[in-house]
Structures are given as C-alpha cells and as structure tokens.
Amino acid sequence: MSEAGNSVAGDGEAGVGGAGVGGAAGLADRAAQWRASASRYALLPLRLFLGVTFVYAALDKLSDAHYLAGAADPASFVSQTQAAKGGSPISFLLGAALDAPTLFALAVAFGELAVGLGTLLGLWGRVAALGGAMINLSLWLSISWSVSPYYLGNDLGYLMAWTPLLLAGTPDLSVDGYLARRAGRDRGRGLGEDRVRRRALVDGGIAAVAIGGAGLLTGSLTRTFGRAKHSAPKQSAAPATTPAPSGPAPSVAAASVPVGGSAQVKDPATGDAVYIVQPKAGQYCGLSAVCTHSGCAVDAPKNGQLYCPCHGSRFDAATGAVVNGPAVKPLPKYTVTQAGDKLNLGPLQS
Structure with a gap:
C-alpha cells in the first residue's frame, strides 16, 4: 500500500510538473506567435501614416484656391517654385515646371493622390513607394534644400520613410497580398506560370484603373467644390477694422x-x-x-x-x-x- 501510494503520489507530482511545463511551453508559443505577427505587420503604421498624409496633402492642394492662382499670389505653386528655384540644385527642372505651371501643379497633386491611395490599399506597393520617394526627393532638393540644420527639413525624413516600403512592398492586408495568395492557389491547381502572371497583371491593372478613376473623380470634385468654398468671400455685418492698440506703445x-x-x-x-x-x-x-x-x-x-x-x-x-x-x-x-x-x-x- 505504501509503495502504491508513493507511486500514485509520484504520478501526481509528475502530472503537476508536466502541466507546469506544458503551460510554460504554451506561453512561449503564444509569445513567439505574437512576435511573429508584430514583425509581419511592423510596417503597417508607417504605411497608414504615409498613405493618409499623401491623400490629405493632395486634397488640400486641390481644394486650395491659392494653389493654381498664378504668380500674383504668393501662396501659389508658381510663386513657391520661383522662390525655391534660385537656391535649388535642380533649378533646371524647376524652370521646366514654370514653363507649364498648371500642368505640373496638377501632376504633383494627382501624383500625391495616386501614391496615397496605392499605399493605403496596398496596390503595386513598391511602385507607389517609389512615386512617393521621388516626390519627396524633388521637394527636398527644392523647397527644403536650404533648411539648416538638415534635420529640420521634413521632406528628407519622408524620403527616408519610403525606403522600407520600397524594399518590402505591401504584402499584407493589401490588394498585392490577395493577388499573390491567389497566384499561389492557381499554381497549386496546376495553371502554367505564364497564365498565372498574366492573370495577376490583368487583375492588378483593372484594380489600378478602378482606384485611379475613383481618385480622379474625388480629386476633381474636391478641386471644383473645395476651391469654390475656400474662395468664396466671407460676409460680415460690419467692415473689418484694425484692432486699436491698448496701453502705451512698447x-x-x-x-x-x-x-x-x-x-x-x-x-x-x-x-x-x-x-x-x-x-x-x-x-x-x-x-x-x-x-x-x-x-x-x-x-x-x-x-x-x-x-x-x-x-x-x-x-x-x-x-x-x-x-x-x-x-x-x-x-x-x-x-x-x-x-x-x-x-x-x-x-x-x-
């Protein structure tokens, strides 16, 4: 009886110990899975920030009545480009932009919109990241070139922020990821590689056209109604007057x-x-x-x-x-x- 009791007690202790080891192993597995997920989605916050920022920047330009106002407006694309041209290492490119300022200004705004939407939706992520990097590179070499010290020029920071997405693309929570997973299933069903690639390219192109069309419509509506709203004169009950100084002169x-x-x-x-x-x-x-x-x-x-x-x-x-x-x-x-x-x-x- 004593030996049997010892045996039962030993089994119980082993069971408790095994449960402890099993629990620790489960925690370790869950921690490893969490770390893997965190690593997998590590670029998602950066992608969301850049995508939202570029969409906002594009719509802000298109809704601003000053942006396309011409050289008479100091806040216009023309005036800002002329001011940056003298000290920019790409002054020859800025000169070309000034030859057709409306075209270039609209290209910048709609380019930012395309980059932002492509980054947010994860469609042709590396292409979108390259476009964003080129936009910020041009802004750094023009508007921000004379900023001193260099780290106060935010366009350089944005340029560096595009680099991880340019290298890694947008494989998760994205159109690119969906097309890649479907291509894998097509290969598993025995479809030829040429057919798989052609299908992915066609469907990616259709998605790009659809998103691009939505972007153009959004941008055009923003430009039409946003500029009208921002440029409408404000009415007031009494004429504006300059505030009178209070107290003695400084x-x-x-x-x-x-x-x-x-x-x-x-x-x-x-x-x-x-x-x-x-x-x-x-x-x-x-x-x-x-x-x-x-x-x-x-x-x-x-x-x-x-x-x-x-x-x-x-x-x-x-x-x-x-x-x-x-x-x-x-x-x-x-x-x-x-x-x-x-x-x-x-x-x-x-």
Whole structure:
C-alpha cells in the first residue's frame, strides 16, 4: 500500500510538473506567435501614416484656391517654385515646371493622390513607394534644400520613410497580398506560370484603373467644390477694422539694440512678436517675427539676416525683404522712434 501510494503520489507530482511545463511551453508559443505577427505587420503604421498624409496633402492642394492662382499670389505653386528655384540644385527642372505651371501643379497633386491611395490599399506597393520617394526627393532638393540644420527639413525624413516600403512592398492586408495568395492557389491547381502572371497583371491593372478613376473623380470634385468654398468671400455685418492698440506703445532701452543687434517686443494690436533692429548706426526699424511663408517664428537677426527654422526662408535684417525662399513676401515693417534713451515701437508700415 505504501509503495502504491508513493507511486500514485509520484504520478501526481509528475502530472503537476508536466502541466507546469506544458503551460510554460504554451506561453512561449503564444509569445513567439505574437512576435511573429508584430514583425509581419511592423510596417503597417508607417504605411497608414504615409498613405493618409499623401491623400490629405493632395486634397488640400486641390481644394486650395491659392494653389493654381498664378504668380500674383504668393501662396501659389508658381510663386513657391520661383522662390525655391534660385537656391535649388535642380533649378533646371524647376524652370521646366514654370514653363507649364498648371500642368505640373496638377501632376504633383494627382501624383500625391495616386501614391496615397496605392499605399493605403496596398496596390503595386513598391511602385507607389517609389512615386512617393521621388516626390519627396524633388521637394527636398527644392523647397527644403536650404533648411539648416538638415534635420529640420521634413521632406528628407519622408524620403527616408519610403525606403522600407520600397524594399518590402505591401504584402499584407493589401490588394498585392490577395493577388499573390491567389497566384499561389492557381499554381497549386496546376495553371502554367505564364497564365498565372498574366492573370495577376490583368487583375492588378483593372484594380489600378478602378482606384485611379475613383481618385480622379474625388480629386476633381474636391478641386471644383473645395476651391469654390475656400474662395468664396466671407460676409460680415460690419467692415473689418484694425484692432486699436491698448496701453502705451512698447519700448526698449536704446542701449539694448546695438548696431546689427535686436530686442524683441510685442505688437499691442495683434500680440505678435516684433524685432526692433538697428541695421546702421542711428537707423532703427521694427520687423515682424512671423514668417510670411507659413507663420513660423523667425530667429533673431544674425549676420544681417533673419532665419526661419521651419522651411529655411531668410529675410534682410534691414528691410525685411526676402533673401531666400520659400517665402515670397517680406516681413511686415514697423516704424520705430527714439525718445531719449528709449526706442518706441510705432505703427505698422507694410
């Protein structure tokens, strides 16, 4: 009885131990499966981000009344391209774009839309990634080329982000993945390789035409109705007036603004930062610290220029004129008067 009891107890202990080993093995298997799934879908967040961003960028351009407005509008494709041309290493290509600006502007917008949709749906993923990389390469070599330091130029970051998708494609949760799995089933049924490839190419082409048609329709509708909405004049009950300054005019000590230096104050009407500068001895003026390109804050004057860290625009510290794009409009200028040892910010000149 004692030996039998020991045997039963031993079996029970072995069973408990086996269950423990089996449970640990199951956890290890599930962890391995989770890691495999995570690795398989590791590029999905990047793919979604790039796809959504490019679709949004395309529709934003097509709905913007300024984008195709022409050289008279500083926010148009023509003005931005002209501003970037002087300092770009691909100025010869930008010159060709300026010869047919409407065609090139629409090609950029609809190209972004095609890239975005192809990336989101996973249709010809490597081709879409190549298109996205080429778009961002051209933007880096034009709009972002003068940005310093280089890592502030977002187009270079986007260019690098396309590289993993260019190498790996879009094999999962995609049209490409579906066509590849169907091709595998066709091979298993004994279909010849030429027929399998032809079927995949034809069906991929049909999907591309369908998605492209939907994209063109969406883009055209966005351009028609979006631009009309954005360009419609806003009606107001009373004419707009410039806010009146409140309180005394901002002032700084004259000694705090050496020749070539600056001091910062705020426009009492808008709250925007303004640099009071002395480009030459006894010559004072105020320059808005808000970049006219996209509203970023420009750095304080240095070496006779004000630099915008967002996209690389540079402005003359004496006049506010554009030295380097993509900005095309000068910084707004203020009068500055001296009263004893004080410098007082005056009204906006331009």
